[in-house]
Amino acid sequence: xxxxxxxxxxxxxxxxxxxxxxxxxxxxxxxxxxxxxxxxxxxxxxxxxxxxxxxxxxxxxxxxxxxxxxxxxxxxxxxxxxxxxxxxxxxxxxxxxxxxxxxxxxxxxxxxxxxxxxxxxxxxxxxxxxxxxxxxxxxxxxxxxxxxxxxxxxxxxxxxxxxxxxxxxxxxxxxxxxxxxxxxxxxxxxxxxxxxxxxx
Numbered sequence: 001x002x003x004x005x006x007x008x009x010x011x012x013x014x015x016x017x018x019x020x021x022x023x024x025x026x027x028x029x030x031x032x033x034x035x036x037x038x039x040x041x042x043x044x045x046x047x048x049x050x051x052x053x054x055x056x057x058x059x060x061x062x063x064x065x066x067x068x069x070x071x072x073x074x075x076x077x078x079x080x081x082x083x084x085x086x087x088x089x090x091x092x093x094x095x096x097x098x099x100x101x102x103x104x105x106x107x108x109x110x111x112x113x114x115x116x117x118x119x120x121x122x123x124x125x126x127x128x129x130x131x132x133x134x135x136x137x138x139x140x141x142x143x144x145x146x147x148x149x150x151x152x153x154x155x156x157x158x159x160x161x162x163x164x165x166x167x168x169x170x171x172x173x174x175x176x177x178x179x180x181x182x183x184x185x186x187x188x189x190x191x192x193x194x195x196x197x198x199x200x
């Protein structure tokens with residue numbers, strides 16, 4: 001574990017601070033998903049290309065294990081466990097960089113495809129006193145995200161909101177038993193390597 005931490009530190013200081021037009025960079029983020037009744041986690045890998053010194057485009061490959069709110073039989077609302085939501089989204093970020101500084105706030109967004117996982121419900125809503133696994137009526141949906149935060153000397157921290165439509169939830173027989181709210185907020189921190197150096 002110490003060797004991994006040392007390698008990350010070396011890469012960060014060797015990289016300096018990044019954002020030069022025409023350069024590639026790769027970021028790795030970890031985060032937390034706040035939710036009523038609990039929470040979850042997220043991780044994302046994002047290769048990017050700097051189209052200008054203050055703009056880049058990329059592909060976010062992400063995964064989130066989240067708690068989702070379910071409405072069962074259009075009646076009661078419950079909180080349920082979920083195995084995870086994976087995403088493949090094209091992204092764009094714009095940076096507000098001041099010359100001579102390694103600190104750069106950013107805003108951005110993206111659109112892509114989100115794969116939905118099965119839901120495990122621990123309640124008496126379906127089967128009395130037992131755990132029930134429910135399936136989304138669709139395996140994936142198209143959605144979008146908006147985000148903002150800052151980068152500083154190879155580190156990155158931000159807040160994002162993933163816009164996803166609600167989906168129907170079915171039991172093992174294919175009967176609709178409710179709906180799931182799929183949108184979620186993520187708070188993330190991570191680092192990036194590559195990308196060159198900020199222009200003067």
